Amino acid sequence: MSKKTRIAIVGFGLIGRRHADVIRRAPELELAAVVEPGPEGGIAAEALGAPVFASLDDMLDVAKPDGVVLATPTPLHVDQGLACIVAGCPVLIEKPIAVTSREAKLLTDAAANAGVPLLVGHHRRHNGMVxxxxxxxxxGAIGDLRAIQATCWFYKPDHYFEVAPWRTKKGAGPISVNLVHDVDLLRHFCGDVKTVQAIAVPSRRGFENEDLATAVLQFQSGAVATISVSDSIxxxxxxxxxxxxxxxYPATPESCYLIGGSEGGLSLPDLRVWRHDDVPDWWTPISARNLTCSMEDPLAVQMAHFAAVITREEVPLVSGWEGLKSLEVVEAVSLSSATGQEISLGEEAGSPMNALASVF
Structure with missing residues (x-):
């Protein structure tokens, strides 16, 4: 019988509990430990039968897991990620990788220098539809990829903000909280971003942050994406x-991504490919076919991938560097919406934050 890969969970909130459930359902994995200082989370973690620790350092010293999942608040990611790297323990960090790209670069550089695998939990890339x-x-199903329209609209109720007042503060609007997920998928499909132009609208509820933003992303490939995000629509x-x-979330039969190419179009997540029956011509009939895909839980697929990275059977699909570059784009959206300027993303990591410092 092969040895199980022992993975620890740090942070036992909503996403931490989902990760723990995935690990416990996988026969080749073992929940090595849980780190949760809060009494409520600690009680819930103890019910799983795994050792519970109040601190990450104690857990690393005693449990010695094969890998760690950080499902903690973003401001804790850098210090906790560095602790795992110093311990030589592969780490999967929930998105976003850090609060700023400068901090993210500290992590990616440390992991690279230590030779420790660092993954970022952009789990949508593991979805069968994606x-x-x-x-x-x-x-080449749609020819050359030319453009994407992405929509991220939903309505967060008042109690969402009442239970966590920090969500009403500057920097906690849908740009920083929600947009990073969609930006990462756009980069996955189109490659690196060249320029960003964005606009944001102040919250109608009177919060310090925005509740609506729209951005135009130009990619190095020449493709262009428009993306709109709101938590009040x-x-x-x-x-x-x-x-x-x-x-x-209650499911709807709609799509939120429209991807246009020189020979066809693709919508997601319904996976419909549209093409003209003969040559591309708006005067001729156009029809669609549906692609098939795996319907496995992307969190389970991601965790299996993490285990394979730990055993050096696979390389990270979403490395720390990929998480850093997606975070840079989100920072550029914030900067452009604040200044009204088009932001160029250079080769040097942390460029949007450097520009932000120069403006303010």
Missing amino acids: KAAKAALSG VAPWSWELTARENPA
Whole structure:
């Protein structure tokens, strides 16, 4: 019988509990430990039968897991990630990788210098629908990828903000909280971003942050994406409500991504490829076919991948560097919306934050 890969969870909130459930359901994995200083989370973790620790350092010293999942608040990611790297323990960090790209670069550099695998939990890349779409795009199903329209609209109720007042503060709007997920998928499909132009609208509820933003991303490939995000629009068009990844969200039959190419179009997550029956011509009939895909839980697929990275059977699909570059784009959206300027993303990591410092 092969040895199980022992993975510890740090942070036992909503996402930490989902990760723990995934580990416990996988026969080749073992929940090595849980780190949770809060009494409520600690009690819930103890019910799983795994050792519970109040601190990450104690857990690393005693449990000695094969890998660690950080499902803690973003401001804790850098210090906790560095602790895992110093211990030589592969780490999967929930998105976003850090609060700023400068901090993210500290992590990616440390992991690279130590030779410790660092992954970022952009789990949507592990979704079967995304894999099928990526394969179709790479295989030329719609010709050259020219443009994407992405919509991320939903309505967060008042109690969402009442239970956590920090969500009403500057820097905690949908740009920083929600947009990073969609930006990462756009980069996955189109490659690196060259320029960003964005606008944001102040919260109608009187909060310090925005509640609506729209950005135009130009990619190095020449493709262009428009993306709109709001947490105060009633609509069925968001990944959460269309992808059926999380049963907590009521599903709709709509799509939230429209991907246009020189020979066809693709919508997601319904995976419909549209092409003209003969040559591309708006005067001739156009029809669609549906692609097929795996419907496995992307969190389970991601965890299996993490285990394979730990045993050096696979390389990270979403490395720390990939998480850093997606965070840079989100920072550029914030900077452009604040200044009204088009932001160029250079080769040097941390460039949007450097520009932000120069403006303010």
